[in-house]
Amino acid sequence: MTGPVVVGIDGSPAGTTAAWWAAREAATRGRPLLLLHSWSTQPLDVPVARETLGKQRNGGRLLQRAETELRSRYPGLTLTTELTSTPAAEALLDLGGLAELLVLGSRGHGSTASFLLGSTSLYVLGRARCPAVVVRAGDPAVEDGSGRPAAADRGEVVVGVKETGPASEPLLEFAFTAADSRGARVRAVRALRPFGTAAPMHAMAAGHAYSRHEAEEHARLTAALAPWREKFPQVPVVEQVAAGPATAVLLYAAEHSELTVLGRERHPSHLTWKLGPVTHAALHHMPCPVAVVPHD
Template identity: 35%
Template sequence: MQRVVVGVDGSPESGAALTWAAADAARRGVALRVVYAEDVPAGHRLEAAGPSGPPGEGDEELRYWPQMCTRAACAQAADLLPGLEIESEVVEEETVRALVAEGADAGELVIGSRALDRISRFVLGSVGLPVIGHATAPVVAVREGAEQVAPGAPVVVAVDLHHTYDDVLGFAFEAARLREAPLRVLHAWSVRALYSYPSALPEPAVVDQAASGAQRSLEQAVRPRQERFPEVAVEVETATGAVAPYVLDSSADAGLLVVGRLLRERRLPVPVGPVTHAVLHHAPCPVAVVPHH
């Protein structure tokens, strides 16, 4: 894997992302790149304030805040993991565009997210969701308090067998191997999809047959990766019903949840699917979104 990139802005959420990214870079044996994306160059901000006199202390702090933020982040990462290769840069570009570009040259992009509360329903805000929706590299969203993972906490991956899943499974197996953690592989299927009209009553024999088929299909999908990563203990689960609640319930004890995102040529108002959208907003653990075709 290439370097791990983390976006910072001085917030507690970006501090959590930094801690998680530094640990992952160390596990993978790659460099950590700390990036502050600045929407408007600091000089332009000061010019826009008008000729009201010499800059005050607040203006100087605003001018140098990106540099202060990246230096503090690098110092924090170095304190956490002495010997880790660390680089940093302040990028004078729109935040989403800058982070997506940084992710294109990285093996992994890490960003912070806010904990869900009664007021803020979109924990990733105007930056996180578009970054995840347009990045070509895996993006890990980390909320404050989730950066420290208990040893042995499982890695959980949700697999959609109707699309290509090699990249998603590959990321999950590698994450489990690096953490010496068990891997739980999930797949949800629909009883309604068995019938051509919604009023049909499901026959128990048909449902049982479909359940067995789904289990076999998932086991077959996982087997090549199991042979490649024999040291990873794997548990394969299938269920019928709503996908997002099932994934959230099954990852309640996870140290990392891995989901996929279809790469699309055209941009959509919500650039991720409903399941990915739901787990990003409600999963308490870090969530890795892996783009795939």
């Protein structure tokens, strides 16, 4: 894709953190950045005037401040702003048709590493035509405008590989491209369903069967990664095949991740949107920004 990186801002800390992440991403990718603000969609904790004109003026000032701050950090960045009365979710989805990436903010939840996703974020993540990234306020994996650097122990892009066929290709392309631009390594993770408990006399046979199954799945993962290793020979790769619930396996793998990449099936009807249970659960608990990539 060759479109812009689009980020929605609303004056909240989460929106500010998302804007800083999006600016760095746009600069790294060599793409333009578009700051979007919907004056008809305001967070509850941001005071705005009741009158329409007051909301528009407030939105304009918000965009101007964000633009000034981001230009000071990234002087070579091509940056534009858009003020709209269209509800935020619809505006983001409209722009997502031409964007390379959508970026959304999410409020941090308590002292744990988890997301508090609102209806706008879930709606956009479930329907966006391009990859969408959720960044939470105060994320330790994100360098923001306050001068706080990103955590030094984050050097991986984790990608969850549910299937090793064509459905995995958009996720792997996104993960390898992101890792290449960051000088990070890719950790490709595949979770296996644990075998049921076997009777004692069959325990050894079950163990051999599971070892064979694990080896086969590892071989499939290696084969899926082969073309991307060839395309990105400078990107180190770690393969991880583990038994257990997919969400738990992904959370453990993402301990040192600066970005986690998950998938979402496309849906034929524009009226249908849904995140899979693993993606939905991981979005609420990942210790880093999460990219949701649509695939067929």
